[in-house]
Amino acid sequence: MKTLHNHTIIYDDECPMCNLYTRGFIKTKMLDENGRVAFSKIPDQLRTQLDHQRACNEIALVNRETGKVLYGVDSMFTVVGHRYPFLKPLFALKPFRWFIEKLYAFISYNRKVIAPGNTFESKGSCTPDYHPTWRWIYIAFAWVVTSIILTYYAKLVTDFLPAGNFGREFIICGGQIAFQSITVYCLRRERLLHYLGNMMTISLAGSFLLIPGLVMAQLALVHSPTLYLVWFIGVVGLMFLEHLRRVRYLGIHWSASVSWVVYRFIVLIILFWLL
Numbered sequence: 001m002k003t004l005h006n007h008t009i010i011y012d013d014e015c016p017m018c019n020l021y022t023r024g025f026i027k028t029k030m031l032d033e034n035g036r037v038a039f040s041k042i043p044d045q046l047r048t049q050l051d052h053q054r055a056c057n058e059i060a061l062v063n064r065e066t067g068k069v070l071y072g073v074d075s076m077f078t079v080v081g082h083r084y085p086f087l088k089p090l091f092a093l094k095p096f097r098w099f100i101e102k103l104y105a106f107i108s109y110n111r112k113v114i115a116p117g118n119t120f121e122s123k124g125s126c127t128p129d130y131h132p133t134w135r136w137i138y139i140a141f142a143w144v145v146t147s148i149i150l151t152y153y154a155k156l157v158t159d160f161l162p163a164g165n166f167g168r169e170f171i172i173c174g175g176q177i178a179f180q181s182i183t184v185y186c187l188r189r190e191r192l193l194h195y196l197g198n199m200m201t202i203s204l205a206g207s208f209l210l211i212p213g214l215v216m217a218q219l220a221l222v223h224s225p226t227l228y229l230v231w232f233i234g235v236v237g238l239m240f241l242e243h244l245r246r247v248r249y250l251g252i253h254w255s256a257s258v259s260w261v262v263y264r265f266i267v268l269i270i271l272f273w274l275l
Contacts, residue, residue: 003029004082008046009075010060012126013038014117017107018059030083034064039126057108057128072108073101106141109134113197116249120194135193139177142200147173149207149214156217156228161271173203176263183259188252195256198246206239236264 009031011022025031037046039055049067050060058072061079070078077091090096107114109131112121121127147169154164177196184195213231216222244257 002083003032004035004079005032006064007031007035007078008062008064009036009079010039010042010046010050010055010062011036012056012059012111013040014119014122014125015111016115016117017111022059025079028083030079040124053129056126058104059108073097073104076100076104105131106134106137110138110197113138113194114201116198116246118249120191120250130193132193135197139196139200142204143170143173143177146200146203146207149210152214153207153210153228153232156213157225157232159225160229172267175267176203176260179263180256180260183256184252187256188250191250191252195247195250195252198250199243199260202239202242202246205242206235209235209238 009022009025012018022036026033026035037043042050046062046064049062049069051069051071054060054071059075061070061075063069077088081088081091109128112127113135117125119125147166150169150173151164151166154161154169177200180199181192181196184192188195210232213222213228217228222228240257240261243260244254247254247256
């Protein structure tokens with residue numbers, strides 16, 4: 001169990017994910033007890049060694065002895081590779097590195113919409129560059145995954161709603177993106193893409209909360225469409241509360257949450273009409 005000594009990782013203390021995995025590095029002794037420091041509390045001796053904007057995009061690992069700084073994937077590979085040397089040949093493979101670099105960018109540039117902090121882009125915070133391409137890739141990813149899960153879940157409540165397919169759920173989800181885009185563009189257009197990222201995180205999280213119901217149905221543990229409908233309504237309620245929280249975080253008027261609900265009622269009316 002080798003510990004990487006004399007290295008400090010600079011993490012985004014407003015990012016719950018960053019906080020979690022860097023704390024894990026310390027608890028598992030992959031880094032020593034001085035092996036991490038919050039971006040907002042960087043000591044002067046480390047601050048001068050950093051490319052600050054790059055450190056916002058890619059987590060930095062500082063060698064306290066030499067002053068050398070690694071960023072992003074190189075930081076992760078250094079920490080993990082020191083503990084598990086047998087992984088180093090894998091890390092050296094160009095296809096693997098390419099994939100991990102893309103995955104890292106996908107998460108890093110979207111981390112503020114996946115798990116936001118308490119304040120939107122506060123001064124001096126570790127905020128990544130605004131990257132529309134990665135944001136749209138994330139939105140598309142959440143859109144597809146949510147549509148797939150809802151396609152299967154809809155089969156559990158056919159006593160109340162007409163049976164659907166992936167195409168229907170994909171259109172409904174896409175319709176909400178378009179509907180909310182119009183609303184938020186009118187309310188605070190400069191934060192539209194930030195909002196859509198947050199909204200799709202809520203949709204993705206909500207769909208994940210439906211998976212236990214799918215598992216129970218697959219295992220034939222529950223045969224009650226009513227229970228699955230109640231479960232779905234409960235998940236939507238939690239999604240609404242989270243939507244309210246994130247709208248406040250983004251500084252967008254609460255009417256964006258009203259329109260989010262209105263769209264869902266419109267969809268329900270159409271589905272009941274088709275039943």
